[in-house]
Amino acid sequence: MTVEISRRGPGVARPFTLVKNPTALHKAPWTADQNAILGDAAFSAARATISSWPGYAPTPLVALPGLARAAGVASIHYKDESGRFGLGSFKALGGAYAVARLLQREVETAMGHPVPMAEIVTGAHADLVAGITVCCATDGNHGRSVAWGAQTFGCACVIFIHATVSEGRKAAIAAYGAEVRRCAGNYDDSVREAQQTASREGWFVVSDTSYPGYMEIPKDVMQGYELMAAEAFEALSEPPTHVFLQTGVGGMAAAVAAQAKRRWGEGRPVIVLADPDQSACWVDSYRAGAPTPVHGDLDTLMAGLACGEVSALAWQILSTHGDAAMAVPDAAAVEMMRRLADPVAADPPLVAGESAVAGLAALFAAMDDAEARAALCLTSAARVLVFGTEGDTDPALYAELVGADAATVRARQPHRRAPE
Numbered sequence: 001m002t003v004e005i006s007r008r009g010p011g012v013a014r015p016f017t018l019v020k021n022p023t024a025l026h027k028a029p030w031t032a033d034q035n036a037i038l039g040d041a042a043f044s045a046a047r048a049t050i051s052s053w054p055g056y057a058p059t060p061l062v063a064l065p066g067l068a069r070a071a072g073v074a075s076i077h078y079k080d081e082s083g084r085f086g087l088g089s090f091k092a093l094g095g096a097y098a099v100a101r102l103l104q105r106e107v108e109t110a111m112g113h114p115v116p117m118a119e120i121v122t123g124a125h126a127d128l129v130a131g132i133t134v135c136c137a138t139d140g141n142h143g144r145s146v147a148w149g150a151q152t153f154g155c156a157c158v159i160f161i162h163a164t165v166s167e168g169r170k171a172a173i174a175a176y177g178a179e180v181r182r183c184a185g186n187y188d189d190s191v192r193e194a195q196q197t198a199s200r201e202g203w204f205v206v207s208d209t210s211y212p213g214y215m216e217i218p219k220d221v222m223q224g225y226e227l228m229a230a231e232a233f234e235a236l237s238e239p240p241t242h243v244f245l246q247t248g249v250g251g252m253a254a255a256v257a258a259q260a261k262r263r264w265g266e267g268r269p270v271i272v273l274a275d276p277d278q279s280a281c282w283v284d285s286y287r288a289g290a291p292t293p294v295h296g297d298l299d300t301l302m303a304g305l306a307c308g309e310v311s312a313l314a315w316q317i318l319s320t321h322g323d324a325a326m327a328v329p330d331a332a333a334v335e336m337m338r339r340l341a342d343p344v345a346a347d348p349p350l351v352a353g354e355s356a357v358a359g360l361a362a363l364f365a366a367m368d369d370a371e372a373r374a375a376l377c378l379t380s381a382a383r384v385l386v387f388g389t390e391g392d393t394d395p396a397l398y399a400e401l402v403g404a405d406a407a408t409v410r411a412r413q414p415h416r417r418a419p420e
Helices: 032-037 040-050 065-071 095-111 117-121 141-153 167-174 187-201 216-235 251-267 281-288 312-321 330-341 358-367 370-375 395-402 406-411
Strands: 004-007 016-020 061-063 075-080 133-138 156-161 179-182 242-246 270-276 324-328 383-388
Touching: 004 370, 016 281, 016 358, 016 370, 032 251, 032 312, 040 095, 040 117, 040 216, 061 216, 065 075, 065 330, 065 358, 075 216, 075 358, 095 117, 095 133, 095 141, 095 216, 133 141, 133 187, 141 156, 141 167, 156 167, 156 187, 167 179, 167 395, 216 251, 216 312, 216 383, 242 251, 242 358, 251 270, 251 312, 270 281, 270 312, 270 358, 281 324, 324 358, 330 358, 330 395, 358 370, 358 383, 395 406
Parallel strands: 075 383, 133 156, 156 179, 242 270, 242 383, 270 324
Antiparallel strands: 004 016, 016 324, 061 075
C-alpha cells in the first residue's frame, strides 16, 4: 500500500505532498542491470577524464549548523555546485563528458581502432571532430554544458529550448558558440523536436534524459554526475542518514543514489526526491508504481526541474533505491534561496538558483509535519546532505527573487542572527 501525505490549503505554512515508494528497500541488492547503467568501472573512467580537464577542482561541501538548528536536525551539509568549471551548475559534469565520450566513439569508428580520451581532449583529431554536430533540448544548464563541451572539443552544436526558457539562459548558451533554437511547447516537446531534427540532419543528441531506443549517451551524462556525489561523500566525516535531491527527469538523483548504494549497501541513507508541484513526475510515478507523465505547460519557477516525464534509466535505479518523493511549491524554493543568501547563526552566505533548493525545501516541509517526519525516519539526530546544483544561472531572475545580486550575497560576512 502506498503511503501518501498531503498538506495543502489555507493555514499550511509549508505545503507539500509526500508519496512513499512502496518498492523501495534498503536491503534490495544492487543488480547487474543497475550496474550496467552506473557501475564502478564506468565511474572510474568518468572521474579520470573529468579530473584531467583544466580548471577541475572538487566543489565545496559547506556545513550549515545554523540552518540545521532551524530545521531541527543534527547537521546539514550543502554541496555548492555554483562554481563548477565556471558554468554555474553541476550539469558541467554530465553534458560535456557525454560529448567527449560521443566524439571518442565516432573518431574510433572513423579510424577503425581505439582512440585514447586524451586525444579527444587535446584536439588530436580536430578535422574529424569538426564534422560532427551535437544537439540537445534544455531548460538551460544542460544545454550550457553541452555547448561548452562542443566548444572545448571542437564540434558543432545546436541547442533547443522551449517556450518559457528565459532570454538570459538562452544568451548564456549562445555564449559558448552554439546555435540556439526556441521551440513551442514545454521541455518534453523540445526533447522530441531535438530528436526529430537530429534524425533528419544526421546529428547526435546528447540528452540528460533517456527513453526507449536512446539509452547509451544518458548513461555517460549520469556517470559524470556521480563525481559530484563521490566528492560529497568523501568529504563527510560520517555518512548522511538522509539525502534530499531535487528531481527533473531524475538523472542526478539516480547518480547520487547509485553512488550511495554502491558505497554503503544496506546502510545507504534515506533518499528523498523533491519535485516542483507543477511538474511532479516522480510523485506521480511513485504513486502509480510506474513511470507516469505529467501533462500541461509544467510552468514552475524551478525551470531546470520543469520536466514531465521521468528518465527510463533513472527509473531503473530509483524505483528500488529512492524511498519517497515530495512535491513543493515555487514559494518554498524562493524561501530557501533567501535563507541561504542571508543565513543564520554564522553560516556562510550561499548563492543558490531557483532549481538548486527543492531538496532543502522538502526537508523543511517534512520537518514541520510529525507524520512526514515519521514516514521519512527524520529525527533530531538526522544528518542531512543536500546538493546546491546551481548558482545564479539566470542572474537577473536571481537578483529579483533574492533582492540582491550574487556578488553582493557573496560579499556578505557571516553574522550572528539567531535561527528562526
